[in-house]
Amino acid sequence: MFKKFGKDEISGFTQVKASVARGIRSSIGEQYPFLAESGVLDVLMPKKDPVFVAKTSSYMQVAFMNEVPLFYSDRDNHWFPTLRILHQYPNMMPRLRTDKGAIKFVLSGANIMCPGLTSPGATIHDEVDAGTPVAIYAEDKEHAMAVGLTTMSTADMREQNKGIGVELMHHLNDGLWKTLKMA
Structure with a gap:
């Protein structure tokens, strides 16, 4: 999704109204209860600080605080953390582990196939x-290498063991990862 993310991919970068910012915060809090319950969301996105949203040409929107990308959303309003946030709070979302053979494909932006999640080195x-x-x-790595959206349940992944299991949204060294600040 963010393979070529940069300033030239952004169609609009605006500060959102306080009501929209509240809506974004509440959506993120509902999707990731760990952040809301632990008070981390108030640290990441303080209520008084302005929230900026960048809209991309691929119909994604990225929420920025202090010019730093924190979360992004797809067309279906699923909010995803950037990998930098996920590395700080690794328990905030469900985890899947691929085998070693899938690493180079994931880091090049490929979707994750079911066999990469069900093989002996992988773990659901x-x-x-x-x-x-x-x-x-x-496999054998400490930090997350990507964020994605499951295309089927984990039970179906085990049962069918073929096809795309996770649609990749953001991975290490893509354009969003390289965007440290908007300035």
């Missing part, structure tokens, strides 16, 4: 339904 840490945002880890 959390049971999830289709359409759930998940963190993607690699």
Whole structure:
């Protein structure tokens, strides 16, 4: 999704109204209860600070605080954390672990196939339904390498063991990862 993300991909960058910012915060809090319950969301996105939203040419929107990208949303209003946020708070979303063979494909932006999640080196840490945002880890690695959206439930991934299991949204070294600040 963000392979070529940069200033030239942004069609609009505006400060949102306080009511829209509240809506974004509440959506993120509903999707990631860990952030809301632990008070982390108030630290990441203080209520008094302005929220800026960048709209991309691929119909994504990225929420910025202090010119730093924190979360992004797809057309279906799923909010996803950037990998930098996920590295700070790794328990905020369900986790799936790929085998070593899938690493180079994931880091090049490919979707994750079911065999990469069900092979002996892979682990399905959390049971999830289709359409759930998940963190993607690699075998023998500590930090997440990608964020994606499941296309089928984890039970179906095990049962069918073919096809795309996770649609990749954001991965290490893509354009969003390289965007440290908007300035």
